[in-house]
Amino acid sequence: MTDTVENVTPATDETRASVRSMPLGKAITAGLRQAMADDPRVLLMGEDIGTLGGVFRVTEGLQAEFGDKRVIDTPLAESGIVGTAIGLAMGGFRPVCEIQFDGFIYPGFDQITSQLAKMTNRHEGAVTMPVVIRVPYGGHIGAVEHHQESPEAYFAHTAGLRVVSPSTPHDAYWMIQEAIRSNDPVMFFEPKSRYWPKGEVDLSDPQAPLHASRVVRTGTEVTLLGHGAMVSVLLQAAEIAAAEGVSAEVVDLRSLSPVDYGPILESVRKTGRLVVAQEAPGFVSVGSEIAATVAEKAFYSLEAPVLRVSGFDAPFPPAKLETQYLPDADRVLEAVDRALAY
Amino acid sequence: MPANRLDAMSSPEAIDTPSPVQLLSPTGDVVDSAAADEFRPYVDALGDDQLRALHRDMVLTRRFDREAAALARQGQLALWVPSHGQEGAQVGLAHATRPQDHLFPSYREHAVALARGVDPVDILRLLRGHTHGGWNPADHQNFHVYTLVIGSQTLHATGFAMGLGLDGKSGTGDPEVDQAVVTFFGDGATSQGDVSEALVFAASFRTPELFFLQNNQWAISVPVARQSRTPLVARAGGFGIPGTQVDGNDVLASYAVSRRDLEAARSGGGPRFIEALTYRIGAHTSSDDPTKYRTDDELQSWIARDPITRFEAFLRGRGESDAFFADLEAEGDDLGADVRRRTVGLPNPDRGLIFDHVYSEPHPLMTEQKQWLATYEQSFGAAGDTASTDGGAA
Numbered sequence: 041m042t043d044t045v046e047n048v049t050p051a052t053d054e055t056r057a058s059v060r061s062m063p064l065g066k067a068i069t070a071g072l073r074q075a076m077a078d079d080p081r082v083l084l085m086g087e088d089i090g091t092l093g094g095v096f097r098v099t100e101g102l103q104a105e106f107g108d109k110r111v112i113d114t115p116l117a118e119s120g121i122v123g124t125a126i127g128l129a130m131g132g133f134r135p136v137c138e139i140q141f142d143g144f145i146y147p148g149f150d151q152i153t154s155q156l157a158k159m160t161n162r163h164e165g166a167v168t169m170p171v172v173i174r175v176p177y178g179g180h181i182g183a184v185e186h187h188q189e190s191p192e193a194y195f196a197h198t199a200g201l202r203v204v205s206p207s208t209p210h211d212a213y214w215m216i217q218e219a220i221r222s223n224d225p226v227m228f229f230e231p232k233s234r235y236w237p238k239g240e241v242d243l244s245d246p247q248a249p250l251h252a253s254r255v256v257r258t259g260t261e262v263t264l265l266g267h268g269a270m271v272s273v274l275l276q277a278a279e280i281a282a283a284e285g286v287s288a289e290v291v292d293l294r295s296l297s298p299v300d301y302g303p304i305l306e307s308v309r310k311t312g313r314l315v316v317a318q319e320a321p322g323f324v325s326v327g328s329e330i331a332a333t334v335a336e337k338a339f340y341s342l343e344a345p346v347l348r349v350s351g352f353d354a355p356f357p358p359a360k361l362e363t364q365y366l367p368d369a370d371r372v373l374e375a376v377d378r379a380l381a382y
Numbered sequence: 383m384p385a386n387r388l389d390a391m392s393s394p395e396a397i398d399t400p401s402p403v404q405l406l407s408p409t410g411d412v413v414d415s416a417a418a419d420e421f422r423p424y425v426d427a428l429g430d431d432q433l434r435a436l437h438r439d440m441v442l443t444r445r446f447d448r449e450a451a452a453l454a455r456q457g458q459l460a461l462w463v464p465s466h467g468q469e470g471a472q473v474g475l476a477h478a479t480r481p482q483d484h485l486f487p488s489y490r491e492h493a494v495a496l497a498r499g500v501d502p503v504d505i506l507r508l509l510r511g512h513t514h515g516g517w518n519p520a521d522h523q524n525f526h527v528y529t530l531v532i533g534s535q536t537l538h539a540t541g542f543a544m545g546l547g548l549d550g551k552s553g554t555g556d557p558e559v560d561q562a563v564v565t566f567f568g569d570g571a572t573s574q575g576d577v578s579e580a581l582v583f584a585a586s587f588r589t590p591e592l593f594f595l596q597n598n599q600w601a602i603s604v605p606v607a608r609q610s611r612t613p614l615v616a617r618a619g620g621f622g623i624p625g626t627q628v629d630g631n632d633v634l635a636s637y638a639v640s641r642r643d644l645e646a647a648r649s650g651g652g653p654r655f656i657e658a659l660t661y662r663i664g665a666h667t668s669s670d671d672p673t674k675y676r677t678d679d680e681l682q683s684w685i686a687r688d689p690i691t692r693f694e695a696f697l698r699g700r701g702e703s704d705a706f707f708a709d710l711e712a713e714g715d716d717l718g719a720d721v722r723r724r725t726v727g728l729p730n731p732d733r734g735l736i737f738d739h740v741y742s743e744p745h746p747l748m749t750e751q752k753q754w755l756a757t758y759e760q761s762f763g764a765a766g767d768t769a770s771t772d773g774g775a776a
Contacts, residue, residue: 123538126538151537164735165739
């Protein structure tokens, strides 16, 4: 299709004005505010999200703006938060639950996996579950036990849930709104180490749908795939690789369930090599699943086995050891070297 | 004071026995007491037809239960969950609800299901392996589907009730409009964290909700004494929720206390809690053998307090005709025959049921795998068609 003059959007003052620089955490705040303004049935619920604005201040100011009937400080009970969100959704609300930290989600695990995920199926479509569960996740913040985990694979494994994770402020702003509009439950994993760095948010154009993966840097010799905070690590690795004369393409997974294999396979068919990176332990992980699928679907394009770079298959360590535990650009490049050696 | 901790663990005397609200004695005689006086007006307002309807619902539920148990024994159901013995508690509660109320059952509330217009065969479809749900609550007077994970539904009910509060659908002053939520659970469920969390949320948000506990004395093989060292009704007060214990085998007591508490909940008075003392005369399910864990003496003592026998004696004492009871028995037999005929004739579900409702919006894995299974089965020819009606289950 040829672009006509009419199809080209000129860079007017108006579109320039729609681009804002903000950190990822505040982009989620802005996305929540927009979703609440758009739909009066959207509710926020969680621990300390009201007057305090959440321990990461993601809901800061929203209770003052929308009132305590729409930004609800709940009792301290994760199963209670998710279980009552299910009932609220049955009553036509669109609850957005905040789980305070990744490792605190397990008390709500039954309500998420046995109830929330299965409710639409149990009702054979007669009941929908437009519930979003926001989960700050991942390491790099030097915190105590249960505050740096990456539990996304448990939920990607569970039929009935959709699982996404933005890596940039732009995606965070748009993806939270799209997750809230979804009539299925969405696990929204927020890379907490990326809450603070700023990035540009185009308030006029989402650029990609919720469940799309996306090439964020083009290259020709190896594909690097990751989600959440790992994407910035992969971009750093690609930059170093380029300086060393290796051309790496970076794909931002964005959606962990379903996985959008189109751009991933297209990239792998071009480069012939894939390194999948994640903070989560590698054993029975999202990265493992993608590695297996790419091996099945792009077998004749592969010049090397799909390699995984992960957190170790051990509990997240005390914070003084997190830099050894978490994959960094060097660990990614070590895998790139191995892939290129085939 | 027991001599040691082990004695304390096993001593049933450690549990105080409050006095449950009772309007009819086990022999069907009207009880005279201060508590009975408080609730008598609710019962006095019932006309002859309403009293007959209470009896009819109990008798038909028990007849349905008997047919379902027989179907399970004959291999026509994978499992049956008998309600025998608990009809008084359930029917009393059901008749105290209004059409606009929402009810969140566990999985033994057959009498309530039937009273809310659920087709009994839809209950059996769940136990025959045809569905995980069975009906759309919106089409069945807001009677929600059975929940099998113990206690989970109490949170769904509480969330729904929170929503009624947010929407101003209770406490309007108009009894035709005000809504309440009932959540059902058993003595075993009271040990689940979800039930405690539901009570916390309900109390904190003052939900228009009735927690209806049927204490049938046994959680499969474990007696209520292992769930609680205090009468379960006493738990409610600890959460700041008014609780009342009723004789659950007295349909009038269950009805009257439920009426009072539902009116309080609907009118903005916050949540209420009822512990209905009853007994599971049958097994936990058709897979269970209760003779392994409870005595025949105990069973007989509860059979002597049967809710249907009691209410029949009461109705006969008021001059109800033999013809009423004979007609009801015939109606029950017709129901049993109809349920049997339609259950064994159920067509197997289509394979699409595996995939079609996992998500409400398209999902690539569901699309791909549904197509794959169809192609795979077609590769075997017509014999691979799973949509045939072979009639068998389990």
